Amino acid sequence: MTSPYPFSAVVGLPDLRLALLLTAVSPAIGGVLVRGEKGTAKSTVVRGLATLLPEVDVVAGCRFACDPAAPDPSCPDGPHAPDFGLVRRRSALVELPVGATEDRVVGTLDLQRALGDGVKAYEPGLLAAAHRGVLYVDEVNLLPDHLVDLLLDAAAMGRAHVERDGVSVKHAARFLLVGTMNPEEGEPRPQLVDRFGLVVGVASPSTPAPRAEVVRRRLAYENDPSGFAARFAEEDAALAARIAVARQALPGVSLPDRQLDRIARICLAYRVDGLRADIVVARTAVALAAWHGRTVVTKDDLRDAARLALPHRRRRDPLDPPGADQERLEEILDQELDGPDDDTDGGPDDGPDGGDPPPSDPSAGSDPTAPDVSDLSNESHDAESGGGAPPPASAGPGTSPPTSPGRNADTSEISDSSDAAPGDDGNAGPATQPAGELAFAQAPYKTRLLKIGGRANRQQGAHAGRRSPAHGRHGRVVRSRQPSGGKLVSLHLPDSVRAAALRGSRAVHAQDLREAVKVGREANLVLFVVDASGSMAARQRMTVVKTAVLSLLRDAYQRRDKVGMITFRGAEATSVLEPTASHEVGVLRLAELRTGGRTPLAAGLRQAARTLHGERRRDARRRPLLVVVTDGRATSGPDPLTVAPALAGVPAVVVDCESGPVRLGLAQRLARALSADCVPLSALSAVSVVGS
Structure with missing residues (x-):
C-alpha cells in the first residue's frame, strides 16, 4: 500500500x-x-x-x-x-x-x-x-x-x-x-x-x-x-x-469569565446567527491553549479562534459573495481584544527561550525549505504565502458599489434612456455599443413557484431538488413495480413478500422482487433571458426588473437549481453566465448588467436555444425551464416569432415587463408562440405557475 x-x-x-x-x-x-x-x-x-x-x-x-x-x-x-x-x-x-x-x-x-x-x-x-x-x-x-x-x-x-x-x-x-x-x-x-x-x-x-x-x-x-x-x-x-x-491536557484548560465576555461581545458585534458561534470559538480557544501547552486561555487564543470560526457565520444574504467580511472581523477583534489579559498564562511559554512567543513572520507560511509546523497559529495568514484565504470577490470592473440582495438600492443616479441610444444604429456589437445605464436591484422578495408541468421519468428525474415533480430514487413511495432490465434500484419489501405469498412460497425469490416507485422533486436548469435594451432603461423600470430577476435567482438557489443568464441589447445577445450552480456569480453578473440600445429579442431566443442544446448534450437528465424577462418589443433583428420553433418543447415562462396605461400585449404574443405562461412583472408573487 x-x-x-x-x-x-x-x-x-x-x-x-x-x-x-x-x-x-x-x-x-x-x-x-x-x-x-x-x-x-x-x-x-x-x-x-x-x-x-x-x-x-x-x-x-x-x-x-x-x-x-x-x-x-x-x-x-x-x-x-x-x-x-x-x-x-x-x-x-x-x-x-x-x-x-x-x-x-x-x-x-x-x-x-x-x-x-x-x-x-x-x-x-x-x-x-x-x-x-x-x-x-x-x-x-x-x-x-x-x-x-x-x-x-x-x-x-x-x-x-x-x-x-x-x-x-x-x-x-x-x-x-x-x-x-x-x-x-x-x-x-x-x-x-x-x-x-x-x-x-x-x-x-x-x-x-x-x-x-x-x-x-x-x-x-x-x-x-x-x-x-x-x-x-x-x-x-x-x-x-x-x-x-494536547488531548490529555484539554480538560485542565481554564476559560476565564473575562474571555467568555470577550467572546460574547465579539459575536454580538459581528452579528452572527445563533449561539453556535460562541460555543465553537470557546472550544477552539481552549484547544489552542492546550495545543500551546497553556492552562489558561489568552486573548491571542481568542483572536486565532475567532478568525477560524466566525467569518462564515455572520448574518448575511446567502447569495452575497463569501469573504467580504474579513476586514470587519479584524476591526472588531482589534477593538474587543485591546488591552492586556488579567489572567496569567499558567503554562509553558511558547518562545524558544522561555519568554514571550516570537512575533509573526510574514514569510513563515511560504518558506519552501522548512515549513514550521510547531507553532502554526503564529504563521502568516496572508494569501501571498500560499496558505491564506483568497481575496474577497468583487462585483467586477465598471460597476458602482454593489448592492447586497438584502438591501435597498439607491437609484438616484439612473438616467432615462430611449430605445435607440444616441449614435446607435442597431448594428453595433458589444465592443462598440455605448456602455449603457446601470440600475441597482432592491431587496428581493418571495416569488411564485415557476415549475415544469408533468413528472420527469425515472431517468430524467435524477437531480434531487425542490422545484418540479419527478420520479426518482428519493421521495414518497406511490406504488411498486417489477424491476426493469433486472436492475433493482430500491426494494419494496412488503410487496416483494406479498408476491411470494401469492405464489404460495415461504421464501422470496428473484421473480418476487418489487421495486419501489417514488415521487419527489427535482432540480432544474433555470435559464434567464433578460432584456437589457434601452426600452428597459427608464429610471424605475430596470430597477424593478433587476429586483425580480434577483428574487428568481434566490428562489433557484433555495431549490438547488442550476442557473444561466443571457442578456440582449444593441445588435446581439450575450451569455453573461453559462449554466452553473454558482448562484452568487449570477448575482454579480446581474449587478454589472447595463441597459441601452436596440432590442434584439430574436437574438436572445436564438442564444437560449443554442445554450439549451449544449446543456442537453452534457446532461440529458436535467430538465430546463426557460424564463424570458421582456416587454416583448423587438427593434433589431428578425421577428422573434420566427425563432420560437427552435425552442419547441422547452417549458417556458414569459415575465411581462410592459408597463404604462397603453399596452401592446407583445409579451403575451411571444408566450403563445413559445406555449408558455405569461406572468406580469407586478404579479410575480407566491402563486404556483406551471410551465407548459
Missing part, C-alpha cells in the same frame, strides 16, 4: 494545518470546511491528517467501533458481554463520495440474509464506519440535498437513525467531519456550512519559490513514496505526540 503524503511535507497552508490539528485535539469543535480553487492540496492535507490521529480501542467484533470504556447501550451489535475483547486500530478515514446512495451512507437491509435466511438484518453504512474517526467529503458543495440532510442530523445528534426497508436502527455516529470544495462550483447550503466548526480558505502560492518547492516535493514523493515519507516521519511523529498530549 502506498504511503500517504506526509502532513508535515505540505508547503504553506498554515491556517488549514492549524484548523485540522485543533479539531484533532478537540473533535467537539465540529470539523473543518476547506474552500479553495482546484489543485491547492486540500485533499492531500486531509488524508495526511488521518495518519496523525491517535489509535483507538474498539470492542472486538463490533461493526460500530464501540468504545470499550463506554460501550453504546443501543449498539445494534450489542449488548456487549462484560468479558468482550478489544482491538486497537488506527482512527478510520472514511470518504463519502458525492454520488453515494442513501443506503450506502446510513446502511440498509442486508438483502442476502433477508432473502437467503429469512431474517431481518442490518448492513451498516459509511456513518457507522466513520464513528470515532474522520468522515471526509470531497466536493461537499455538490452533495445532494438528501445526503446533506443525513449529515446534518448525524452531526447534530451524534447518532444515525435508520428507518427504511422494514429496518429500524439507531447507532452512535460521532466523527470529525472534514469537507473540501471549490467555490467556483457553487456554495453549499448555509445549514451545512454552519455545522462545520471552522472554515478555512486556501489559495495556491503566488510567488515562484514555494510553487517550485511544491512541485519538487511532489515529484520526489511520486518517485519514492516510502522514502519520501521517511524523510518527514520524525516531524509527523512529533505532531502526533503533540496531539495526544
Whole structure:
C-alpha cells in the first residue's frame, strides 16, 4: 500500500494545518470546511491528517467501533458481554463520495440474509464506519440535498437513525467531519456550512519559490513514496505526540469569565446567527491553549479562534459573495481584544527561550525549505504565502458599489434612456455599443413557484431538488413495480413478500422482487433571458426588473437549481453566465448588467436555444425551464416569432415587463408562440405557475 503524503511535507497552508490539528485535539469543535480553487492540496492535507490521529480501542467484533470504556447501550451489535475483547486500530478515514446512495451512507437491509435466511438484518453504512474517526467529503458543495440532510442530523445528534426497508436502527455516529470544495462550483447550503466548526480558505502560492518547492516535493514523493515519507516521519511523529498530549491536557484548560465576555461581545458585534458561534470559538480557544501547552486561555487564543470560526457565520444574504467580511472581523477583534489579559498564562511559554512567543513572520507560511509546523497559529495568514484565504470577490470592473440582495438600492443616479441610444444604429456589437445605464436591484422578495408541468421519468428525474415533480430514487413511495432490465434500484419489501405469498412460497425469490416507485422533486436548469435594451432603461423600470430577476435567482438557489443568464441589447445577445450552480456569480453578473440600445429579442431566443442544446448534450437528465424577462418589443433583428420553433418543447415562462396605461400585449404574443405562461412583472408573487 502506498504511503500517504506526509502532513508535515505540505508547503504553506498554515491556517488549514492549524484548523485540522485543533479539531484533532478537540473533535467537539465540529470539523473543518476547506474552500479553495482546484489543485491547492486540500485533499492531500486531509488524508495526511488521518495518519496523525491517535489509535483507538474498539470492542472486538463490533461493526460500530464501540468504545470499550463506554460501550453504546443501543449498539445494534450489542449488548456487549462484560468479558468482550478489544482491538486497537488506527482512527478510520472514511470518504463519502458525492454520488453515494442513501443506503450506502446510513446502511440498509442486508438483502442476502433477508432473502437467503429469512431474517431481518442490518448492513451498516459509511456513518457507522466513520464513528470515532474522520468522515471526509470531497466536493461537499455538490452533495445532494438528501445526503446533506443525513449529515446534518448525524452531526447534530451524534447518532444515525435508520428507518427504511422494514429496518429500524439507531447507532452512535460521532466523527470529525472534514469537507473540501471549490467555490467556483457553487456554495453549499448555509445549514451545512454552519455545522462545520471552522472554515478555512486556501489559495495556491503566488510567488515562484514555494510553487517550485511544491512541485519538487511532489515529484520526489511520486518517485519514492516510502522514502519520501521517511524523510518527514520524525516531524509527523512529533505532531502526533503533540496531539495526544494536547488531548490529555484539554480538560485542565481554564476559560476565564473575562474571555467568555470577550467572546460574547465579539459575536454580538459581528452579528452572527445563533449561539453556535460562541460555543465553537470557546472550544477552539481552549484547544489552542492546550495545543500551546497553556492552562489558561489568552486573548491571542481568542483572536486565532475567532478568525477560524466566525467569518462564515455572520448574518448575511446567502447569495452575497463569501469573504467580504474579513476586514470587519479584524476591526472588531482589534477593538474587543485591546488591552492586556488579567489572567496569567499558567503554562509553558511558547518562545524558544522561555519568554514571550516570537512575533509573526510574514514569510513563515511560504518558506519552501522548512515549513514550521510547531507553532502554526503564529504563521502568516496572508494569501501571498500560499496558505491564506483568497481575496474577497468583487462585483467586477465598471460597476458602482454593489448592492447586497438584502438591501435597498439607491437609484438616484439612473438616467432615462430611449430605445435607440444616441449614435446607435442597431448594428453595433458589444465592443462598440455605448456602455449603457446601470440600475441597482432592491431587496428581493418571495416569488411564485415557476415549475415544469408533468413528472420527469425515472431517468430524467435524477437531480434531487425542490422545484418540479419527478420520479426518482428519493421521495414518497406511490406504488411498486417489477424491476426493469433486472436492475433493482430500491426494494419494496412488503410487496416483494406479498408476491411470494401469492405464489404460495415461504421464501422470496428473484421473480418476487418489487421495486419501489417514488415521487419527489427535482432540480432544474433555470435559464434567464433578460432584456437589457434601452426600452428597459427608464429610471424605475430596470430597477424593478433587476429586483425580480434577483428574487428568481434566490428562489433557484433555495431549490438547488442550476442557473444561466443571457442578456440582449444593441445588435446581439450575450451569455453573461453559462449554466452553473454558482448562484452568487449570477448575482454579480446581474449587478454589472447595463441597459441601452436596440432590442434584439430574436437574438436572445436564438442564444437560449443554442445554450439549451449544449446543456442537453452534457446532461440529458436535467430538465430546463426557460424564463424570458421582456416587454416583448423587438427593434433589431428578425421577428422573434420566427425563432420560437427552435425552442419547441422547452417549458417556458414569459415575465411581462410592459408597463404604462397603453399596452401592446407583445409579451403575451411571444408566450403563445413559445406555449408558455405569461406572468406580469407586478404579479410575480407566491402563486404556483406551471410551465407548459
